[in-house]
Amino acid sequence: MDELELLKKNWQNSDQSMPKLTYDEIYKMIWKRSSSIVKWIFYISIIELVLGVIIFIFTADKKYWAEMEAYNMKGITIAIYIITYAVAGYFVYRFYMNYREISVIDNTKTLMNNIFRTRKTVRRYIAIALGLTAIYGSILSVSMLKSENFMNAIRDELNQDLTSSQWIIIIILSIIIVMISTLVIWLIYQLIYGILLRRLRKNYKELQKMEV
Amino acid sequence: MDKELEHSFVTQLEHNQNIVHKVCRIYTNDQDSHNDLFQEITIQLWKAYPKFRGDSKLSTWMYRVALNTAITLYRKSKRRINTQNYDSVVFKIKTNDYDDTEEQQLKLMYKAIKQLNDIEKALVFLYLEDKNYTEISETLGISEVNARVKMNRIKTKLRTILNP
Numbered sequence: 215m216d217e218l219e220l221l222k223k224n225w226q227n228s229d230q231s232m233p234k235l236t237y238d239e240i241y242k243m244i245w246k247r248s249s250s251i252v253k254w255i256f257y258i259s260i261i262e263l264v265l266g267v268i269i270f271i272f273t274a275d276k277k278y279w280a281e282m283e284a285y286n287m288k289g290i291t292i293a294i295y296i297i298t299y300a301v302a303g304y305f306v307y308r309f310y311m312n313y314r315e316i317s318v319i320d321n322t323k324t325l326m327n328n329i330f331r332t333r334k335t336v337r338r339y340i341a342i343a344l345g346l347t348a349i350y351g352s353i354l355s356v357s358m359l360k361s362e363n364f365m366n367a368i369r370d371e372l373n374q375d376l377t378s379s380q381w382i383i384i385i386i387l388s389i390i391i392v393m394i395s396t397l398v399i400w401l402i403y404q405l406i407y408g409i410l411l412r413r414l415r416k417n418y419k420e421l422q423k424m425e426v
Numbered sequence: 427m428d429k430e431l432e433h434s435f436v437t438q439l440e441h442n443q444n445i446v447h448k449v450c451r452i453y454t455n456d457q458d459s460h461n462d463l464f465q466e467i468t469i470q471l472w473k474a475y476p477k478f479r480g481d482s483k484l485s486t487w488m489y490r491v492a493l494n495t496a497i498t499l500y501r502k503s504k505r506r507i508n509t510q511n512y513d514s515v516v517f518k519i520k521t522n523d524y525d526d527t528e529e530q531q532l533k534l535m536y537k538a539i540k541q542l543n544d545i546e547k548a549l550v551f552l553y554l555e556d557k558n559y560t561e562i563s564e565t566l567g568i569s570e571v572n573a574r575v576k577m578n579r580i581k582t583k584l585r586t587i588l589n590p
Contacts, residue, residue: 250469251500318474417543420546
């Protein structure tokens, strides 16, 4: 192709037309902050990884433990805590190992793969954390409904017992609320990563297309 | 030791800065974005420099880091979409050795390349730098055959853009 060959010739002789940065200008640049997506992914992932743990620490005060005891939930709550910390610990380790493997001197495809793998680790962690929360929430609700204290509290409040159809409505409403909030969290999640990784995904697909 | 490393890095980059400028020229449309991308590539090169052992050529290593930064790591911000300075960037390419038709052709060629996607630009860049398909395939992580096929498709695509 003539034009491309012409450009190639011109391209290789274009050195004079390029900007010339001085030693000092380059020296200053190496201390500037990077704004690479890997850095963003790192910070956001760290926030996600510690978020669950932080929420646990702040909600679990003395009153909370007293309530758990009243509903006979202390044992299972402690068990859930231990599982959550173990899971978080495992994922922080996996995340760190994957993150360390991201290297700008790899070839483009490997680099992209490593970035996606790091993200996948955090996504799996979020899924498992949500799952654990759902299981724990269900156990907690069932125990509350079964406990005398809770039933008495409702009876005092309403001056009457709830009929079974009222119970069904309450249960269905709770399920809907849980589903909607999960959906909202999931949408926000997709939005953040959609924006952050859009270009990366597009380029990755482009590379994959070549391999078919 | 650190001072020595800094000095050798900055000196080497100063001598080879054209490689980075050329990548910026392919991937950006105005001076601000050019400078932005140049800075990000410099940061990435500096971060990776301690691992550069000298067993590969410095230029090969720079191609890789610069392209990876442009394609994968770099985040374009909104203001970088602005293309009003586009012509001034393109016109810097012209040299006095060429007559008007050649100049015109080069200008159109540049415009056509800007319409390619990021991966295609990387292939064109390495092609313009006269890299062989082995090096192109190793840089991007695709097979040599596929790099060759893709390059031919890009040439066809450019031809279509130029002669609709």
